[in-house]
Amino acid sequence: MGWVRRNLEMIVLILSGVLLAAGGIAWWVSAADTARWLWIADTLLGLVFALAATLQAARQHRPTVDIIAVLALAGALAVDEPLAGAIITLMLATGQVLEAMADARARRELSLLTARAPRTATRVTADGLVEIAVADVVIGDRLLVRPGEVVPVDGRLAQDSTFDESALTGEPVPVERPAGEDVRSGVVNVAGPAEILTTTTAETSTYAALVRLVEAAQATSAPFVRTADRWAIAFVPLTLVLAGVAWAVSADPVRAVAVLVVATPCPLLLAAPIAIVSGLSRAARLGVVVKGGGALEQLARGKVVIVDKTGTLTRGRPELADVITAPGYDADVALRLAASVDQLSAHVLAGPIVEAARARGLDLAMPADVIETHGQGVEGVVDGRRIRVGRYTWIAGPSPERWIRRVRRRADLDGSASSLVEVDDVVVAALLLRDPIRPDAPRMVRALRAAGVTRVVLATGDRADVGTAVGRIVGVDQVLADCTPEDKLTALGREAAHGATIMVGDGINDAPALAAADVGVALAARGATASSEAADVVLTVDRIDALADAMAVAKRSRRIALQAVGVGMGLSLLAMIAAAWGLLAPTVGAALQEVIDLLAIAIALRAVLPGRLHSVALSEEDRATLASLHEEHESVAPLVERLATVADALDAHEPDLADAVALVDALENDLLPHERADEERLVPLVARARGTDEAVAALSRTHAEIEHQVGRLRRLLDGIDGDPEPDDIVELRRMLYGLYGVLRLHNAQEDEDAFSLMPARG
Template sequence: MSKRGIVAAPLAGLPLGLGLHLAGANEAANLAWMAATLPVLAKLAIDIVVSLRRGEFGLDLAAALSMSAALVVGESLAAAIVALMYAGGQHLEAFAEGRAQRDMTALLARRPLRAMRFDPDGLREIPAESVVPSDRLLIRQGDITPVDGVVVKGIAQLDMSALTGESLPVRREVGAEVASGAVNLGEAFELVASHAAEDSVYAGIVRLVEAAQRSKAPMSRLADRYALGFLAVTLALAGLAWLLSGEAVRAVAVLVIATPCPLLLAVPVALVAGMSRAARHGVLIKGAQVIEGLAAIRGIVLDKTGTLTEGRLRLAGIVLADPPVCDEGALLQLAASLDQASPHVAARALVDGANDRGLALAVPDAVRETAGEGISGRVGAHHVVLGGWNFVASRIALPELAGQTPVPDGAPVVVVAIDGRFAGRIVLSDRLRDGAVDVLGELRALGVERVVLATGDQRKIAAAMAAGLPFDAVLADQSAADKVAIVEAERRHGPVLMVGDGVNDAPALAAADIGAALGTHGSAASAETADMVLLIDRLDRLPLAVKVAQRAREVALQSVVAGIGLSLLGMVMAALGWLSPVQGALLQEAIDVAVVLNALRALSD
């Protein structure tokens, strides 16, 4: 029987018994109240047996004792009220969880199921899971992109709100990447799949959501762990009241008020509400336990490229040789033309820079590339060499730089040689993310005591990028294993949050107390390993997530303290004979409703 289903018996039996009681049929009324209680008690007993077999000792036992004791001493009305209280609480919890998870379950409802594929004999509709890389798809108006891919024909006007939370449509032209799960708002366009459906962004997000919905919060387990102590206090107070007064009904009243629904309901409702609020702002948190961990973070380790920075190199400037071989436009045109043949991130920066300046690029010939070092080839009548200083120096004699115009310290540089002569240097930059300084300041204000930058970049580059930022340490030339060691070392100061986006960040994300990945452009490995994923490619989601977590935990604790405090006060009053079992049950009902409604405040901004 479901949480919603068990409420039917007390909901029907309680008013029926009251009607019979008012009509003077007291025995029939008692039978109606017993009939209202027994199904709930039976379901509760089954749940307790199942929990005990798993080695879990839960607070549900107190509710079972209160109903059983009330029936034994003839307080069937009190037993029925407790049954309605418990069953109604379970129903309310299911309702509250459903409301809190609506932002995340919307992702599941939008799961793309079908795709229109170009086959040799024309268009054919196929299941989305049948799409494989290199398939050419037609994305019609209103369709959800079934897989990640690249626009090859037409212009895509996309609603990315389910993925990123951004309300405004996004435009993607030919050559641009499109993530699965986006809705086509404009005319039909054609997409070439780059991933299978199960490996695409949206499928990964769905897996994270499903994992989040299966989670159980540590605070809930903590409540269960201390259930034996709470039950011992309850039984001691009930036994003392019975012993001193000689009235068993006082002990029953104590048991009735001791039903610990504030712990059973308020904690999961508040934490799931926090998860939903975070999802509404583009932060996917994998489980309720992450909310608690995030609220207690005291240290943060940040990756640089793609996390602190945009992770995309841009053309920052051109420094010509002295004396010059050609002007800036000619140098960039030749370099970018050759770099069209290279997949390197610096090559993309040069091509984009040339396109931005409206330069016409030629098709290169006789291209030879040494991965990670440089490239050479012919562009029209010219022989061009691009790359790092050592790569170019191995092919031509380079001048001493002492007499040349300097470039910014630590900036990435592409050296250019044309027809065997040093022609100049193209300076690139990886821009700091907008608002990075403010983000670090906000994190400090939220209780983060240490912020560390850990990057695989060279020391000069890392130092130049971190200049003026409030880091406690800047650690360069770090491997994936080094980052794990940094996380372990920082843990001595308190719980650590690791933020990264690359495959090499995945081990550190797993090692940290909480791992956060940038999911929009980050690797699948980092997103799957992390405890939370920033679906909006903005660093300001980080302090927002911490703030949401702290509020959810604060609301949960408020609900628990207030609820248990009021319950203890009611137990004392019942022990003194000031509350009957029926009055105690009604009081506990009011307490339960109040704490669950308070827990739902975690949904609000």
């Protein structure tokens, strides 16, 4: 029976088609009575089906056009027009099947959340460790949380430890918590064994509250009201009045039935769902899975976008930003040694360090005697030298050197994570890592505004200065920092006053807001999460700007659906007037209605054709050119950070220009040829892709400025005769910092305007 209920619409459609065709064959072979009874059976099938749909709508207190189908089918039987009734049944069943396809929504489950929740806890007792059910934890229990385990209930730490809190905050970098500080359930212990004193039970803990938030938000989500139901408010009374007038004036019930037959609103039941299904198909080709017609229409209506930061506007994973070395030490050597040891570390920062070393073409060695201190760092022997890579406090100690303090200050200002590299008990380098902004994020925000979004809000669990910096770069209207899942729900409620809301996120902590928003959009290119289960729209490509394309598809599909409905219902209205005047018999009216349906469907099918999108298509040759230039772009990136490192090391009292001379040589031999290649090959490519030379004016201007500044540096160094004066060092430092700023901005422009055109990697 369950299978029958799930496939009822398709069963009715098949039976209706078989009965109508069988009746046609019987009529063709002169078995008129058999044909009549087959069509009567078909009409009765449609009547039962339509009546059930009408009663269900009545129970839900919503208007429906199905009442017209009920009256038309009953009228066809009453005036002995079974063929007209059979045709109506086929139209009705077809519309129901297409509507079911259009409104089919992926089941929202909490499987990931519930599977991740711990079932047991380890209680510390006088007699040792005891495994208990999480439900049996009481306030005041001492619990042991082993490395890699999820904290089962909220508690207070007995010793320092480090936790991955991304499930609650969305932030990827582990957080160090000192003894005595509260720790929330749902976070993962990434250090050594940690002991906590419980302050809540499992039922009242943070993670349980997060699960309840998702459940409550899903339960209160308003159902999608299809276009047909809204039009029915005016269409149903109009049809009944016209049919009643036709019957009263002519005293012929057949005219009333004819009016009802041509009024059967198949343009609503067929054309609109087809346009929506076509839009769903078109969005899927762009890497956007929209879970049903309701979500597509709501996406088209979106006016306010609330977007998470980490993993959404940023990559969601730290990347090596800079290698700062002690005076006289080579950056590549330091990075190679650190990455060699990190090959055997599971720490969240180890992977990006290894990837950066390999991207620079460094030959990594396999370390020996590797020991990892959870939450602190890793050490091992590489090429006979003892290497340690890890936290600032673990390696530098209480009295670090001046250059290390400067690195720490810079990391704090930039919101970067840092790892120090120690070789044979000497700190030789600092590795700065940050979560970079997606190059397509600013274009996505601009494209959303062009698509009709009036307000964009950034809601992040990160601190205010980091969130504000990201928000300013991508161009949002407001930044909400230090947000919990509850704060995001509150923001959604507040922003709903400005229009339909769209929530964009990628973490478990975003699931409640994704479920509560009018449209939840999840990024799932890096794997399925609870966010994708709670969302209405899932981006399967690792490009946030695909959301703007999906919104354009949604608006176009909705517009075409309304056009199809308008044309179809307009022609139906004319046919109703003709039927009221007695110009159409019920069977002829049913056939005419089929013609109107076909026209409406043809209009609706336009939605499957490509429309105008903000993204651009590149030829294979252009893609290859972009990939080649991007590889060069990445290879010269260390030169940019080297500018700041060399400038930092310049000392007016003990001037040494050797590093500065070597740097300018590298700029002339490596950087400038790349910038010239960009001007010759990249600029014309971007201009073609964007359709205007204005799109690349800024790139060309900065190419010229970079060459000008490198030339000035060379002239300054050539002009220093003998020992440099302090003023020479000051000027040199100023020019290096200036060029550093220009190149940082220029590289960001190239990432956004040019290299964001590349297909998503990974």
